[in-house]
Amino acid sequence: MTDNINASVVKFATQEEVELFSNAASITDNIVPVQILTFSENLNFSDLKLIELPQTVVSALELGESIVFRGRPNDSLVLCTSSESYEIQQADTSNLLLLSPNIMADIDQLTYSGREELLHAKVISSFHETFEMKEFRPKYERTHALLNKHPFECIEQESTLEDCYTFSELLKESQASEGELLIYLKKIQALEIDTHWRVLEYSFRDSIIFQILNLIEENEWDWRGFPWKICLEMLSPLFPKFILEHVLCIYGRHIDDQRMSLDEELVCMFHAECLLKPVRKFAYSEFLEIWQQSVPLGMQTNSTQLLAISIADMSSSPPSIWYFPEERLNSQPYERLAQLFREKDKWTEDEIRPFLITLETAKTSVSSILLHCTRSSLDVNRKKCYSLKKTH
Template identity: 25%
Template sequence: MMEQPQPCCRGAEVLLNLQPTSSVCIQYHRLFGPHDDLVLLELDEKLLPDVLYRRVTLRGQPDEDAVLCTKSKTYSVKFVGTSNSVFLVPHADYSTLCKNSQDCDGEDYKQQVGASVIKVAPGNMELVEVAPRLDKLKSIISENLYSSDEALAMEDLEFMERSMRRLYTWDDLTNMVQASDDELRTGLKALSAVEIDGYWRIVDQKYMDMILRMLLHNSVLNDWSLNTLIEDEVVSVLESDGFPRKLAYHCLHVYGNRVEEVMDRGVWRMDARRVCVHFAREILGQGKRKMESFMEEWTRKLPEEMQASFEMLEGEVLTEKLGVETWVHAFSVSSLPFTPAERFSVLFKERPKWEWKDLEPYIRDLNVPGLSSEALLLKYTRRTQPTIDAEPVFNAR
């Protein structure tokens, strides 16, 4: 004989406590309707704690598709329709006993318990992990670079008011950029951004060059080893040279690595690759150069403690043969879009065909959840290999 649910249960509780082989009477709720503000969300179990404890946010502007962000990941939000009837039943406070004494099997029950359906859901929202959308971050904080003029005009109120019109706080960025907090911080670090007076800024390259050159100059004057720079000494001297204390620290972060604490004093080691890349960019910023000429000037500009190696410039420059001469020109991965489709479009505009050894540094940083580098190549390129021993060549699909 079919069992009946406990008469003490009402509303959604009826369904939650429904036993196998039991039945329940279904009826329309008096507030039944489309209720567009009620949406079903399908979740992976690992995301439940974040949602239940309100550790997620929806991000996006009115003209953008919304994304859901946890502390460390970003998910696209997509509607998935269903052909099944999915009934939404509110909790007991909004449900009523069946007014019809006829149950679903045609038998009379004076106190038949009912579940009142307030909405029939046509589908649910689905979450799919996606890469953070950081191209917008690069675009907006590049609008107003922090320059030496701004540093010198800190007391010029009119200048400061003009310069602050396109500045962004952390809260501004989280409202505008579709990325989790951790991904946003990683993006800011990749752009060498620094927080100045509450606003996230990119320092003008010429100004960074001035600070770096002064640091290297002071290392010679004060007999500092670039492998053991004492933080307090470096910052104090740069500050006395007229650079803001914040930017003195920033210079160490951009071009060095903190290695240890010695008697409660921070010690830094200048990163040879970052310093060498900086001077290579400066030289090639004026246009392409013959390899011999470039290497000669590049080596001359570097500190004595650092040795130049062309391998350091992987992902920063490209070479080409023109007759018997080899020329080199700037082409930095940091200037490329973050989205794969746009990245490959720019790459194939630069070169119609790429050998793997040249292409790999320019796609290594692409991070698309669920897609490996091989999958990205299959999606966006065509691979040709004349012989088994030949290097594969990639062109646009």
């Protein structure tokens, strides 16, 4: 039905006129007062927007959380609560929606107080479109790029704060909620220095970790329980204390007031990165051997620690491995998959999952991303492999 219905310019002001029409329409079983609908004299066509709200957003609003739209001028509209972010998208509607603050739709609340009663209700705006909120993944690649414009090297070289960003600047650039951004900053080991969030320059960070590991080894301390305060004091001539503490807290865990233990997995990953970073490719078996020799005594390397920091190609001869950290990848699923498939044509699910796991949301799983963007096939060993769908 696409007929244009002509609104009557005649105003139904009186009971007689209303009855004339309702009789003509054979409405005889009226149980509640008739509501006369009129377009408001302040009809408002452009200033209002209708946006469907997920339950989580309603709760956040009701709790009085700060809710904001964030982004660069040409970005799509993203709404952030304190812990989630949503992209506002147009929902399909071609019907006419008339908005009224005082139409009664609950007939229990409509009762006659007198036989001749007429109620009046105003339509204040009309719409042909509504909007809905879709789960949104913040643009962490922007956060990453901004933080790496000016990584922290050492106090002496901190002459300028050019290209340094505060938390609220990063929020707007990344279109992220506060909760999401904090989790990301922690993941990439960023720290706040004088209101600016910074990452440590890689070789600077690496030299701190090596110094800590050397000190533990030289003193024959047990990495499962070393005196961290003494460690801190001994290294404080070399590095600022707050930086040392930051690094210790990433790579170690407090056992008690005196002792910390190193995180075995992170230290092994650190050594793997140090070996892989300077070379383009490593022979896989040779790498595993050198890697195990490089970690502190008593630590056990494990190939699962290599996931999401490297790519291994078992079909090449000899099998090879190269450095490929997840943080380089785009935050939007298809773009990320395109990057991954540029590195290697075919992936098994076990290989690709670690690079996609951070894209998972309540509604999107790794499997659904793969189903959506890739094709599966069986390789020579009859193992299931994925390749990129060309058209998307």
